Amino acid sequence: MGSSVSHAAAPPPPPSPPAVGLAVALPPKQDEKAEPKNVDWLNLPCPVPFEEIQREALMSLKPELFEGLRFDFTKGLNQRFSLSHSIFMGSMEVPSQSSDTFKVPTAHYEFGANFLDPKLMLVGRVLTDGRLNARVKCDLTDNLTLKINAQLTNEPHFSQGMFNFDYKGTDYRTQFQIGNNAFYGANYIQSISPHLSLGTEIFWLGHQRKSGIGFAARYNTDKMVATGQVASTGIVALSYVQKISEKVSLASDFMYNHLTQDVTSSFGYDYILRQCRLRGKLDSNGVVAAFLEERLNMGVNFILSAEVDHRKKDYKFGFGMTVGE
Amino acid sequence: MAKSSASMEKLKGFLSSQINDEEKWALNAVNLPLLYFSFTHLTLLQKLLRAAGLFAASIVLMRNFGDLMAI
Numbered sequence: 001m002g003s004s005v006s007h008a009a010a011p012p013p014p015p016s017p018p019a020v021g022l023a024v025a026l027p028p029k030q031d032e033k034a035e036p037k038n039v040d041w042l043n044l045p046c047p048v049p050f051e052e053i054q055r056e057a058l059m060s061l062k063p064e065l066f067e068g069l070r071f072d073f074t075k076g077l078n079q080r081f082s083l084s085h086s087i088f089m090g091s092m093e094v095p096s097q098s099s100d101t102f103k104v105p106t107a108h109y110e111f112g113a114n115f116l117d118p119k120l121m122l123v124g125r126v127l128t129d130g131r132l133n134a135r136v137k138c139d140l141t142d143n144l145t146l147k148i149n150a151q152l153t154n155e156p157h158f159s160q161g162m163f164n165f166d167y168k169g170t171d172y173r174t175q176f177q178i179g180n181n182a183f184y185g186a187n188y189i190q191s192i193s194p195h196l197s198l199g200t201e202i203f204w205l206g207h208q209r210k211s212g213i214g215f216a217a218r219y220n221t222d223k224m225v226a227t228g229q230v231a232s233t234g235i236v237a238l239s240y241v242q243k244i245s246e247k248v249s250l251a252s253d254f255m256y257n258h259l260t261q262d263v264t265s266s267f268g269y270d271y272i273l274r275q276c277r278l279r280g281k282l283d284s285n286g287v288v289a290a291f292l293e294e295r296l297n298m299g300v301n302f303i304l305s306a307e308v309d310h311r312k313k314d315y316k317f318g319f320g321m322t323v324g325e
Numbered sequence: 326m327a328k329s330s331a332s333m334e335k336l337k338g339f340l341s342s343q344i345n346d347e348e349k350w351a352l353n354a355v356n357l358p359l360l361y362f363s364f365t366h367l368t369l370l371q372k373l374l375r376a377a378g379l380f381a382a383s384i385v386l387m388r389n390f391g392d393l394m395a396i
Binding site for chain 2: 253261267271
């Protein structure tokens, strides 16, 4: 009786439970802070293309907001060929010199044809207002790709065309561009480390005798992507994306334009769920926007778009439906 | 010293002409609060501070409290 505290050695810790199931096959869990792996500097990963350096931020922060009604129907005729029909009825903003927004009511029907092959992609769209968009992507070799973009209009001097030659190396990518109006451009991006890649671009506009140079950097890990771009045209663009999980990411970007003396920063979220994708953002100019794509059924998506500019008192709401892939 | 006192007199004279004259006061005083408190007419520096502040604060929030928004 009585509490006789035994001074014997503390009871041995309970034995670890026997390994069952997968634990037998898998190696034991390492500590949280594993030792850093040795970096193979001659085998760095290939960086993203230069024009896609901010793709995560653009995907989250720049959804295709619209005002009005949108209906897209895509019909696949066979494995490679499909046709698409699109109707849009609403207002489109016309860029104006003053700060007031200038909207033009627009309605158009767009017919499209797509040919998708592993090595060749052809996409064409023709609109009721006479515009034709064409895109070609052709893998000439395993590392060399040719891309052609063309926009043809009825109005003289408004048509545009661009040829891009992309070469993918082991740890670098380079691109050469030729466009109408004597436009020549080139860019190069190189992996410096497994997480960091640096790039540069240069362009020359023949008709206007203008040239420019720009530099870009991208740092990415599993959890985040940070990019920065500076151009001699007076643009500084920074972005940061935090991947919270597979379904959720948060993004923020900052853009300063020295020529127009304009600076904008935005913060947004991107929720990719099983039945829907919801993106929203808040701007330093007082703009709040949201874009929802809800999957109602197999191949049927319902779209809602909203953009509220509190400063200019401009409210844009749109709804639409997408049928087919 | 003489020059600075002369210029101070000129400055005082100028200020009093702006403040004491009814028309000039109406012209100057109206714009003053607008510049400080306007939401629509911000200087570039104010816009830059606002945007940089939003960018930096959002990064800090994302890194420290981002997990709260996970599903």
